Amino acid sequence: MTTQQTTQETIVEHIRRDHRKTDREILELEMRLRGRGDEDLGPVFAPMKQELLGHMAAEEKLLYPPLEKEMREQIADARKEHDTIRRQLEELAAGGRMEESEWRRRLVMLKQEIQHHVTDEESEILPAARRLFDEDRLRDLGSRFERMEKEYT
Secondary structure: OOHHHHHOOOHHHHHHHHHHHHHHHHHHHHHHHHOOOOOOOHHHHHHHHHHHHHHHHHHHHHHHHHHOOOOHHHHHHHHHHHHHHHHHHHHHHOOOOOOHHHHHHHHHHHHHHHHHHHHHHHHHHHHHHHHHOOHHHHHHHHHHHHHHHHOOO
16 A cells, blocks of 8 residues: 555544454464464564554544543543553563463453454444544544554554
8 A cells, every 4th residue: 555545544444454454463473373382473573562552542642532522431441441452562572481372372362352442443433433523534633643653663
């Protein structure tokens, strides 16, 4: 996708694309864990972690505040889920001496938390953004979201 095409995305489209990418990255980590025990997970995990941190920071700064009045409880839950995901990412990043089975268990927990968060976000928060913001605002937020994410990578 070219930069020009990417900046044309709405924030909703961009977030959904990020969600699918994270799904693929977690699947790749799971496949690597099923392979040889000495496989280096860093080339997949480290960039995924940074991308997720940027994604969550951009949501918290750009998407959640204007929706908070309409969706106070859902936004509070989403922020708590982000905190849990951040903690899980840090635990996995620090797990260099962790047994492979423990790393795998924690990856499963991360995957479940992300899937739960994505389901809530895509069924409640993103449809609310579509209802409350016009197309120009959605596209502007999409451009700003992309720029903010890039600051983390």
